[in-house]
Amino acid sequence: MSLVFAGACSHGPGITGRAEQADVSLRNELYANFDRLRRAIEQSNPDALVVIGAEHFANFFMDNMPAICMGMADSYTGPIEDEQWLGIDSAQIPGNEALSEQLIKSIMQDIDLAYAQEWKFDHGIMVPLHFLTPRYDLPVIPVNINCQGPPLIPLHRCYEFGRALRRACDERPERIAIIGTGGISHWPATPDSGQINEQWDRQFLDHFVNNRREQLVAYTDEQTYQDAGQGGFEIRTFVAIAGATEGSTGEIWFYAPIPIFAVGCTIATMSVE
Amino acid sequence: MSLYYVQKLLYQVNREPYIRKRFDTDFDQLIGDYDLSIDEITALREGDIGLLYIMGVNGQILMHFAAHCGLEWSTYLATLRQALVEHGPVRAGLYATVWD
Numbered sequence A: 001m002s003l004v005f006a007g008a009c010s011h012g013p014g015i016t017g018r019a020e021q022a023d024v025s026l027r028n029e030l031y032a033n034f035d036r037l038r039r040a041i042e043q044s045n046p047d048a049l050v051v052i053g054a055e056h057f058a059n060f061f062m063d064n065m066p067a068i069c070m071g072m073a074d075s076y077t078g079p080i081e082d083e084q085w086l087g088i089d090s091a092q093i094p095g096n097e098a099l100s101e102q103l104i105k106s107i108m109q110d111i112d113l114a115y116a117q118e119w120k121f122d123h124g125i126m127v128p129l130h131f132l133t134p135r136y137d138l139p140v141i142p143v144n145i146n147c148q149g150p151p152l153i154p155l156h157r158c159y160e161f162g163r164a165l166r167r168a169c170d171e172r173p174e175r176i177a178i179i180g181t182g183g184i185s186h187w188p189a190t191p192d193s194g195q196i197n198e199q200w201d202r203q204f205l206d207h208f209v210n211n212r213r214e215q216l217v218a219y220t221d222e223q224t225y226q227d228a229g230q231g232g233f234e235i236r237t238f239v240a241i242a243g244a245t246e247g248s249t250g251e252i253w254f255y256a257p258i259p260i261f262a263v264g265c266t267i268a269t270m271s272v273e
Numbered sequence B: 001m002s003l004y005y006v007q008k009l010l011y012q013v014n015r016e017p018y019i020r021k022r023f024d025t026d027f028d029q030l031i032g033d034y035d036l037s038i039d040e041i042t043a044l045r046e047g048d049i050g051l052l053y054i055m056g057v058n059g060q061i062l063m064h065f066a067a068h069c070g071l072e073w074s075t076y077l078a079t080l081r082q083a084l085v086e087h088g089p090v091r092a093g094l095y096a097t098v099w100d
């Protein structure tokens, strides 16, 4: 049928792993919006959920680092982290190898991408799934955009990837939902963890929900590193969602800096009209 | 400095249970597979999270190794901050990037 839903959310491991240390009302509001996102995905009645993430050296390392990689398996496992540390139990997550293959073949008409038949999800995918498909009953197709080990794919290519993904989805009879998951400004796992540039985040999110391609792809890694930390490189996942919803706009359902979660926690949707 | 191999070893320790087991029980044999300096081997053997950070190990790799070493989150961050005071700025890798 086509793309039936598009959204974006945060994935910081603290969201589940350090839940009890956060401001209770902010945390509850974030969780409520994750739940609202879950319901919206369910209402779109998808056959599969593509999660565009920015994993963190769980599967991909600098010996062979793909710019973009898509999973092509019938099942995945996660989390790779200690269950207690992350606050998420180990699980097997269903995939859809045949659908992955069709999407990959189609996307390759426009964008070179790698595929992986084995994938251990880290918090970058497990935290969103914990809230969005808590029973792990919806086939997931993971995508990783390298946001960790430079050189990184340029933002305009992430946008193009999103466009190619959209075209590939629209060619399929299946109903496909997509979620982008990344941090905006943040300095994860460093001495500056907890620092958040709210003004930068709000500016970026404004460009995102208004799908201003020119502004979205104009961010340079150097400036992002200065203003938004190395975690800011994960805006690539948002930019891919903007590409997949080109011509449409969206809505921020929730944004709040939550320092113990090390990120400006965000829940957003984009129209797929 | 062979930051690449320090990070590769920790990446594998984080990802592969059998490598993690070898790290804990068969360290000397395991590190023979990686091109590491004496200082790096010492920092790894002692689980010196602060020094590994200063050497340039990416936090996304280091935080899981720190959890494996039993460091609670606030202790992990305090260890990194203390390391900056003790050893000075990060020497290599992403956090020492000089943009051209």
Ligand SMILES: [Fe+2]
Pocket: A011, A054, A056, A124, A182, A183, A234
């Ligand atoms: Fe991340």
